[in-house]
Amino acid sequence: xxxxxxxxxxxxxxxxxxxxxxxxxxxxxxxxxxxxxxxxxxxxxxxxxxxxxxxxxxxxxxxxxxxxxxxxxxxxxxxxxxxxxxxxxxxxxxxxxxxxxxxxxxxxxxxxxxxxxxxxxxxxxxxxxxxxxxxxxxxxxxxxxxxxxxxxxxxxxxxxxxxxxxxxxxxxxxxxxxxxxxxxxxxxxxxxxxxxxxxxxxxxxxxxxxxxxxxxxxxxxxxxxxxxxxxxxxxxxxxxxxxxxxxxxxxxxxxxxxxxxxxxxxxxxxxxxxxxxxxxxxxxxxxxxxxxxxxxxxxxxxxxxxxxxxxxxxxxxxxxxxxxxxxxxxxxxxxxxxxxxxxxxxxxxxxxxxxxxxxxxxxxxxxxxxxxxxxxxxxxxxxxxxxxxxxxxxxxxxxxxxxxxxxxxxxxxxxxxxxxxxxxxxxxxxxxxxxxxxxxxxxxxxxxxxxxxxxxxxxxxxxxxxxxxxxxxxxxxxxxxxxxxxxxxxxxxxxxxxxxxxxxxxxxxxxxxxxxxxxxxxxxxxxxxxxxxxxxxxxxxxxxxxxxxxxxxxxxxxxxxxxxxxxxxxxxxxxxxxxxxxxxxxxxxxxxxxxxxxxxxxxxxxxxxxxxxxxxxxxxxxxxxxxxxxxxxxxxxxxxxxxxxxxxxxxxxxxxxxxxxxxxxxxxxxxxxxxxxxxxxxxxxxxxxxxxxxxxxxxxxxxxxx
Numbered sequence: 176x177x178x179x180x181x182x183x184x185x186x187x188x189x190x191x192x193x194x195x196x197x198x199x200x201x202x203x204x205x206x207x208x209x210x211x212x213x214x215x216x217x218x219x220x221x222x223x224x225x226x227x228x229x230x231x232x233x234x235x236x237x238x239x240x241x242x243x244x245x246x247x248x249x250x251x252x253x254x255x256x257x258x259x260x261x262x263x264x265x266x267x268x269x270x271x272x273x274x275x276x277x278x279x280x281x282x283x284x285x286x287x288x289x290x291x292x293x294x295x296x297x298x299x300x301x302x303x304x305x306x307x308x309x310x311x312x313x314x315x316x317x318x319x320x321x322x323x324x325x326x327x328x329x330x331x332x333x334x335x336x337x338x339x340x341x342x343x344x345x346x347x348x349x350x351x352x353x354x355x356x357x358x359x360x361x362x363x364x365x366x367x368x369x370x371x372x373x374x375x376x377x378x379x380x381x382x383x384x385x386x387x388x389x390x391x392x393x394x395x396x397x398x399x400x401x402x403x404x405x406x407x408x409x410x411x412x413x414x415x416x417x418x419x420x421x422x423x424x425x426x427x428x429x430x431x432x433x434x435x436x437x438x439x440x441x442x443x444x445x446x447x448x449x450x451x452x453x454x455x456x457x458x459x460x461x462x463x464x465x466x467x468x469x470x471x472x473x474x475x476x477x478x479x480x481x482x483x484x485x486x487x488x489x490x491x492x493x494x495x496x497x498x499x500x501x502x503x504x505x506x507x508x509x510x511x512x513x514x515x516x517x518x519x520x521x522x523x524x525x526x527x528x529x530x531x532x533x534x535x536x537x538x539x540x541x542x543x544x545x546x547x548x549x550x551x552x553x554x555x556x557x558x559x560x561x562x563x564x565x566x567x568x569x570x571x572x573x574x575x576x577x578x579x580x581x582x583x584x585x586x587x588x589x590x591x592x593x594x595x596x597x598x599x600x601x602x603x604x605x606x607x608x609x610x611x612x613x614x615x616x617x618x619x620x621x622x623x624x625x626x627x628x629x630x631x632x633x634x635x636x637x638x639x640x641x642x643x644x645x646x647x648x649x650x651x652x653x654x655x656x657x658x659x660x661x662x663x664x665x666x667x668x669x670x671x672x673x674x675x676x677x678x679x680x681x682x683x684x685x686x687x688x689x690x691x692x693x694x695x696x697x698x699x700x701x702x703x704x705x706x707x708x709x710x711x712x713x714x715x716x717x718x719x720x721x722x723x724x725x726x727x728x729x730x731x732x733x734x735x736x737x738x739x740x741x742x743x744x745x746x747x748x749x750x751x752x753x754x755x756x757x758x759x760x761x762x763x764x765x766x767x768x769x770x771x772x773x774x775x776x777x778x779x780x781x782x783x784x785x786x787x788x789x790x791x792x793x794x795x796x797x798x799x800x801x802x803x804x805x806x807x808x809x810x811x812x813x814x815x816x817x818x819x820x821x822x823x824x825x826x827x828x829x830x831x832x833x834x835x836x837x838x839x840x841x842x843x844x845x846x847x848x849x850x851x852x853x854x855x856x857x858x859x860x861x862x863x864x865x866x867x868x869x870x871x872x873x874x875x876x877x878x879x880x881x
Contacts, residue, residue: 178248178737183331185241192237196230199710206708222702225693226711232690233718236681238675239562239608240721243627246565249779258516262296262431267499267523269298269515270468274460275506276305276771277317280324281384282507282634282876285392285779287328287440288377289400292387294516296434300321302442305460322389322442329440330351335373336437342366343433344424356420362421363428364412370413370435385788388637392538395632396509404512449480450595455768457573458601458608465583466598469497501578507772508535508574508633517579518626529582529621530613534560535574535633537729543637545829548738550635555722555739563626568679569623571627571861572823573609573630579621586615605652606767614659638704639781639830640838641747645772650687650753656759657684691750698747698792698818702811710880741825744818748788778834783842785834793822 201224271290275283282304289299302325306318346359378401385393420428445451445463452459467483471491475482483493500519504510518531534557537550563569583600590597602611614699636642660680664670670677682689723736754769796819803812826832 180243182244182248184242185237185721185874188721189234189237189241190630190713192233192717195710195713195716196617199226199708199714202708202710206628216567218700218702218764221696221700229679231682231712232686233715235679235722236718238557239565239679240725242562242565243558246561246627251629253520255493256564258513258520259431262427263514265294268497269518270462270496270504271298271300271502272303272464273300273504273506274303274305274457275321275459276457276615277314277631277827278321278506280320280416281386281389283321284324284328285381285396285400285509286448286504286506287325289396290504291328291332291436291438291440292400292512293502293510293514294405294435294512294773295519298515300441301437301464302440303460303464304442305457306444308444313509321616324441327384329459332436334438335370336424336517338371339366339436340433345431345764348372348628350422354422354425355693356418356422356425359425360415360418360420363425363432364415366432367408367412367415371405371408374401374408377401378405380584384444388542391540391542391668392634393542393631395538399632400477400513401511420700430565442695445482448474448483449477449593450482450484452597454592454604454765456606456608457771458603459597459599460601462598462603464495465501465600466579467493469494470495470685472476476705480830482740495529498580501580501583503573503576503578504631505574505633508631510575515577517628517630521624521626522577522579525622525624527620527622528624529579529616530569530571530606532572532576532624533628533630534572535631536629536729537635537785538826539634541635541637542806544738545636545639545642545742546635548742548829549642551633551726551729551731551735551739552742553633553809554731555725556718557629557729558725562625563628563679563683564625566675566679567673568611569625570680570683571609571613571623576609576632580688582616582619582621585619585621586612604766605760606648607652607656608651611656611659614656614663618659618663636779638778638781640781641772642746643785646749646781647753647756648748648772649751651756651767653684653687653754654754654757657681661685671766687750688754691747691754692693694744695747698796701803701808736822738828742790742829744821745789747830749787752785753779773803779813780836780841781805781830781838783839786830786839789826789830789835792828794817796822 203219271293273283273286273290278286286301287300302321304318304321305324306321307314308318309315312320323841341363347364347723349359381393381397381401404806415428436561443464445460446453451463471486471488472483472493473490474492475484488494497791500522502510502515503656514533518533520532522528535553535572538555539550541547541550549758560570560572587598587600588602590599601608602615605611617621636645661670661677664680692813719736722739723733726735726739760767800812800815801820803809803815826835
């Protein structure tokens with residue numbers, strides 16, 4: 176890709192959008208002066224407001240895309256020898272935290288493996304198991320399987336690391352008798368070949384356990400996490416075979432070799448202890464462990480309940496070592512082996528960076544059209560988030576991030592929960608804890624940074640039922656955080672002084688409301704043809720052109736642009752439900768329930784409320800199209816017909832008519848909870864953390880592959 180050419184295209188697109196908008200407004204005024212005697216009605220004012228809101232998002236997308244292109248063109252990643260210079264000195268301490276809740280063992284295994292194979296000399300892993308410690312036999316069996324998985328992986332890495340450490344110790348003993356550079360090179364080459372063979376064995380195990388629905392994720396995991404490093408070790412072995420090392424180089428190679436697989440993997444369960452937070456969300460799972468880091472603790476039983484209390488080191492049974500950095504990884508994500516080396520280098524170069532991350536990408540080549548379309552939106556968000564950093568508007572994206580411990584301790588607050596003092600580093604006032612904590616960090620003068628390479632991947636929900644839970648959570652909370660952001664920017668004179676930062680940061684928070692309400696009103700309100708003209712579609716043409724172009728550069732097809740639009744139409748009631756839950760929390764003061772995205776092999780049932788919304792919107796558009804044709808409103812009739820067609824396509828390909836019927840029937844026969852309008856629904860989520868998401872039998876859906 177020619178970044179210079181793309182930037183030229185980008186400025187042309189902004190110019191086209193701007194000119195088309197000016198001409199639209201001019202024609203709008205001319206038409207109203209001619210048809211309505213210069214007095215626009217309510218419908219015209221509403222229409223203009225919607226156009227302004229959608230144009231706001233249009234410009235944010237185009238300018239952040241330009242920011243991404245500029246950053247990508249200027250990006251010069253450090254060479255491998257520069258990254259490995261960290262082995263020459265004491266590296267900052269790194270703790271890798273993997274919050275886990277009822278994960279499939281296969282998925283969690285890959286996340287832990289990717290974390291354990293992160294190349295960094297001083298790292299340890301804590302899997303924060305949040306499964307309830309008491310429950311039915313099936314739940315307890317799953318919990319025990321997760322515990323055993325952690326133990327098994329720790330033992331396997333410990334055995335491999337012990338053998339490599341023995342190689343280093345043997346080298347140090349040989350140094351006392353003399354030094355043979357050629358012999359040491361051969362020994363090192365043999366050791367690197369051994370690591371490659373061990374990774375090859377893991378490749379065989381992953382291939383053997385792969386299931387069709389996850390084959391695309393398994394392929395990327397094998398290529399990026401296992402096969403790529405194995406090939407790199409073989410290349411290094413080949414270079415060493417023909418080399419004669421000096422003492423310094425040999426000592427360095429043995430030091431690096433000994434650290435490659437030296438990682439402690441342990442688990443921690445906060446819900447076992449009465450005096451730790453039991454709030455059902457990821458933020459408090461992380462907070463509970465972060466608050467223990469660097470201390471000494473022992474278990475004490477009081478009134479039949481287990482507590483964790485501070486104690487002298489000699490009496491401690493739990494000693495989470497202190498850390499300079501935390502790497503948090505969701506249990507359905509993976510990070511590439513050089514993730515820590517590259518991001519720690521960024522953090523070390525600027526002591527005011529609190530969060531360094533690479534917004535995650537979707538696993539490529541998804542087998543289903545819905546997963547492919549949802550993954551496409553994720554990969555476009557990667558581009559937008561990279562552009563955010565250009566305007567000092569980065570938001571923490573919680574699927575993976577490198578966090579500075581000093582910054583977290585600085586923004587730490589305390590609260591009482593069930594009579595116990597609880598440390599809160601990552602706020603959980605909203606269900607988008609990473610976004611809320613971003614405001615806390617920038618209020619303290621900290622910086623957030625997106626690294627302009629794809630170093631992390633995360634799973635995309637494979638069915639509409641699980642996608643509802645994810646996207647409803649994503650759209651819930653922005654309106655609650657917006658006042659805090661604007662107050663901070665106003666106090667520091669940045670509300671107007673840094674217009675780009677204000678515009679970008681604010682749009683990120685209000686976009687679920689603005690974009691979805693605007694589109695819904697356009698779909699439902701029967702505007703007179705006089706309020707629209709043919710300049711209006713031209714304002715959107717650059718947006719869709721660049722969206723499709725970025726999809727192409729991310730490995731998708733132009734046809735996926737149409738699928739993304741159809742999916743966004745189906746997600747209208749889902750996103751608005753999240754927005755309404757934000758408003759409900761603002762009015763009632765009751766925190767929304769954290770709904771975890773299900774990670775099960777079976778299809779997740781789609782609630783009847785959302786299915787009925789789809790059918791109601793489709794029926795309305797068809798009726799509106801007929802009425803428009805009767806009344807000669809051809810422009811609006813065309814708009815209704817096109818969107819009705821996208822609804823039919825989306826329901827057919829992403830939900831499946833038979834699946835819809837099965838879900839409606841399941842709701843009638845055994846309704847889990849009544850699905851009502853979110854504004855009236857209490858803060859109870861049928862798919863919340865402490866309830867089991869009921870899988871439904873998969874109904875075969877006809878899929879049309881492009």
